Amino acid sequence: MAGDPLVDRRPFLLVLHVVTVVVILLCLAGTRRMRREQGPAAVSLLWGPGVLTLGASMAGAFPIAPRLTLFLLPALIVLLVAGLSEAMERLPIGARRPGLAVAAAVIRLPMEFQAMARTFALEPSARFQDLVHEL
DSSP: OOOOTTSOOGGGHHHHHHHHHHHHHHHHHHHHHHHHHHOHHHHHHHHHHHHHHHHHHHTTSSOOOGGGSGGGHHHHHHHHHHHHHHHHHTSOHHHHHHHHHHHHHHHHHHHHHHHHHHHSOSSOOHHHHHHHHHO
16 A cells, blocks of 8 residues: 555655554464464565565575565555454454454455545546656
8 A cells, every 4th residue: 555656655754654663563463373383484584585585686596576475465465464364363352353353454444445546536646647757
């Protein structure tokens, strides 16, 4: 959601930073859960490609770009869901189902809003013409 170069993200930076921290914490909690339930081999399979990609990028052998790192998304989704599951299990039994519904809404609604807004947009972003002119 934050990677569109045609959208000005400055008004949403605080929210994006908070969400980023929450996602990282959930991925770390998911890592702990995966290590506990599946063992260190599963953790290395989930984190290994990302660590190797980061290392290759730092060495100048592979650029980190969204289109080149899409292969990392499934592992991050597994870690995020494992962390979210871990967080839901810490809630009282009666609050787990509503907590899961709120978590699903928090994750899905911004993506659905962006998809709907793009679907019904009558014209591309105002910066699109500027970018085409620059190219």
